[in-house]
Amino acid sequence: MTIHFDKQAVLEALRGLLQIKSVNANAGATTSEAPLGTGINAAINYVLELGKSFGLTTKNCDGYCGYVEFGEGPEMVAAITHVDTVEVGDDWTVLPFDLTIDGDKIYGRGVLDDKGPTIVSLFALKALKEAKVPINKRIRLIIGGDEEGGNWACMKRYKETEEIPTYAFSPDSGFPVIFAEKGIMNVILKKELDNGTPVLNLSSGKQINSVPDYAKATYNGQTYEARGKSAHASEPQKGDNALIKLADELRAAGIKHPILELLKRATPAGFGINLSDAVSGDLTLNPAIAFVDENIAVLRCDIRYPVTIKSSELCKTILKAIEELGFSLEMDHETLPLHVDQESFLVTSLQKVYADYTGDTSGPIVSGGGTYARAFDNAVAFGGVFPGETNTCHQTDESWSIDSMAKNFDIIVKALEVLAQ
Structure with a gap:
C-alpha cells in the first residue's frame, strides 16, 4: 500500500x-x-x-x-x-x-x-x-x-x-x-520602590517566551505607547521588543526611574553574560514582561544559555551587574540543556x-x-x-x-x- x-x-x-x-x-x-x-x-x-x-x-x-x-x-x-x-x-x-x-x-x-x-x-x-x-x-x-x-x-x-x-x-x-x-532560565528582577521614586505605571508582555509586541506607560498624566514585533524568545533578534523601545522613549523624554535604568542594561553584554560555547553558540536574552506601579518594579526575562554553562554562575553575574540598582533576582523556572x-x-x-x-x-x-x-x-x-x-x-x-x-x-x-x- x-x-x-x-x-x-x-x-x-x-x-x-x-x-x-x-x-x-x-x-x-x-x-x-x-x-x-x-x-x-x-x-x-x-x-x-x-x-x-x-x-x-x-x-x-x-x-x-x-x-x-x-x-x-x-x-x-x-x-x-x-x-x-x-x-x-x-x-x-x-x-x-x-x-x-x-x-x-x-x-x-x-x-x-x-x-x-x-x-x-x-x-x-x-x-x-x-x-x-x-x-x-x-x-x-x-x-x-x-x-x-x-x-x-x-x-x-x-x-x-x-x-x-x-x-x-x-x-x-x-x-x-x-x-x-540550550538551557532555559526565566528570572524575575524585582525592586520595592520608596516614597521618593517618581510614580510611573508601566506594563508590557503576556508570555515570557515571546518578544513583547506592545508596551504602555503613564507618567505625570501622559500616556506613552510602543509597538514592536513578536518573535520566539529563542531568536529575539528576529523580533522588535516594544518594552525596550518604550524604555528608550521614556528616557529620551527625560524620565528617570529604576526600571528604565534596568532596561538600559537588559542585554547580554549589559548583564555581563555575553557568553557562548563551541557546542551551542551564543546566549540570548529576552526582556519579556514588565510591571511597574508606585510600589514595585518587576522585570521577567527569558534567557537561553549554552549547554556547557551553569545557570548558577549566570545568576551571580547578573546580580553583580544590577547590584547598584537595588533589584533582587529570583529564578522563576529553569529547564536544563x-x-x-x-x-x-x-x-x-x-x-x-x-x-x-x-x-x-x-x-x-x-x-x-x-x-x-x-x-x-x-x-x-x-x-x-x-x-x-x-x-x-x-x-x-x-x-x-x-x-x-x-x-x-x-x-x-x-x-x-x-x-x-
Missing part, C-alpha cells in the same frame, strides 16, 4: 483543532478533569477522538496530556507534540482561532507551533497502521498541554504513570536533527531519514528552543521548519506552508518506521 499525504483530510482536521482556544494559562476554567483549562483538555480530547476514529488506542491522562498508539511489542517509540499555544497578541490580519488558506500558506495560532505538527503526526500513525508497515515496536503520539507555560506539568504527569519511549522525537522545532538545545551524542543511534537514524529525503547532507544542529525532547532520555527535536523557511512561531499571523506540511508528513512517517523496526 502506498502512503500518501491526504491534504484535504489533514487541513479539515487541523481546522477543528485551531478553532479550540487552548492558550496556555488562558484556556478557560480549570477543573479536576481539566487542570490546565477546559480549552486545553478539549484540544487533547479532539486529537484523541480523531485517533479513536482511525482505530488507534487512546488515553487521556487526567487532562494534562494524552496519547494515541498502535502496534505490538515490548518497546515503544514516540512523537511528542503539544496542543497549547501562546497568546494571540495584536494586529492579526486573519482570524487566529481558525484555519485560513491562501494559496500554499495556511494561517492560525498554533498552525506551526504545535497543532499543525500534532495533526500531521496523527495522520502519520494512521498511514503506517493502514499500510501495515512491518514494525516490532509500538508507535505512540504523546500530546501535551503545558509546553508553552514552561512548567511542563503535562510531562511530569505523563512520567508518573505512563511508559517511557525507547526512542522519541518532537516535531516542534526544525530540521536537520537538533541534537542539543539537552545534549544527545551526535553518533547515537537516534541521531544518526533520523539524520539519515532527513538526508535521504531532502538530499541535504549537512550535520545535526543546535537550537535555542525548548521542546519536549528534554523530558525524556533518548529524545531529540526533529521536524517543523526546513532550512531557509521562515519560522513564524509565536508571531502575529502565524503560518505554515502546505508543501512544508506534506514534506514533514513524509519524513515523520519514515522516521517512526525506522525507529520502530
Whole structure:
C-alpha cells in the first residue's frame, strides 16, 4: 500500500483543532478533569477522538496530556507534540482561532507551533497502521498541554504513570536533527520602590517566551505607547521588543526611574553574560514582561544559555551587574540543556531519514528552543521548519506552508518506521 499525504483530510482536521482556544494559562476554567483549562483538555480530547476514529488506542491522562498508539511489542517509540499555544497578541490580519488558506500558506495560532505538527503526526500513525508497515515496536503520539507555560506539568504527569519511549522525537522545532538545545532560565528582577521614586505605571508582555509586541506607560498624566514585533524568545533578534523601545522613549523624554535604568542594561553584554560555547553558540536574552506601579518594579526575562554553562554562575553575574540598582533576582523556572551524542543511534537514524529525503547532507544542529525532547532520555527535536523557511512561531499571523506540511508528513512517517523496526 502506498502512503500518501491526504491534504484535504489533514487541513479539515487541523481546522477543528485551531478553532479550540487552548492558550496556555488562558484556556478557560480549570477543573479536576481539566487542570490546565477546559480549552486545553478539549484540544487533547479532539486529537484523541480523531485517533479513536482511525482505530488507534487512546488515553487521556487526567487532562494534562494524552496519547494515541498502535502496534505490538515490548518497546515503544514516540512523537511528542503539544496542543497549547501562546497568546494571540495584536494586529492579526486573519482570524487566529481558525484555519485560513491562501494559496500554499495556511494561517492560525498554533498552525506551526504545535497543532499543525500534532495533526500531521496523527495522520502519520494512521498511514503506517493502514499500510501495515512491518514494525516490532509500538508507535505512540504523546500530546501535551503545558509546553508553552514552561512548567511542563503535562510531562511530569505523563512520567508518573505512563511508559517511557525507547526512542522519541518532537516535531516542534526544525530540521536537520537538533541534537542539543540550550538551557532555559526565566528570572524575575524585582525592586520595592520608596516614597521618593517618581510614580510611573508601566506594563508590557503576556508570555515570557515571546518578544513583547506592545508596551504602555503613564507618567505625570501622559500616556506613552510602543509597538514592536513578536518573535520566539529563542531568536529575539528576529523580533522588535516594544518594552525596550518604550524604555528608550521614556528616557529620551527625560524620565528617570529604576526600571528604565534596568532596561538600559537588559542585554547580554549589559548583564555581563555575553557568553557562548563551541557546542551551542551564543546566549540570548529576552526582556519579556514588565510591571511597574508606585510600589514595585518587576522585570521577567527569558534567557537561553549554552549547554556547557551553569545557570548558577549566570545568576551571580547578573546580580553583580544590577547590584547598584537595588533589584533582587529570583529564578522563576529553569529547564536544563539537552545534549544527545551526535553518533547515537537516534541521531544518526533520523539524520539519515532527513538526508535521504531532502538530499541535504549537512550535520545535526543546535537550537535555542525548548521542546519536549528534554523530558525524556533518548529524545531529540526533529521536524517543523526546513532550512531557509521562515519560522513564524509565536508571531502575529502565524503560518505554515502546505508543501512544508506534506514534506514533514513524509519524513515523520519514515522516521517512526525506522525507529520502530
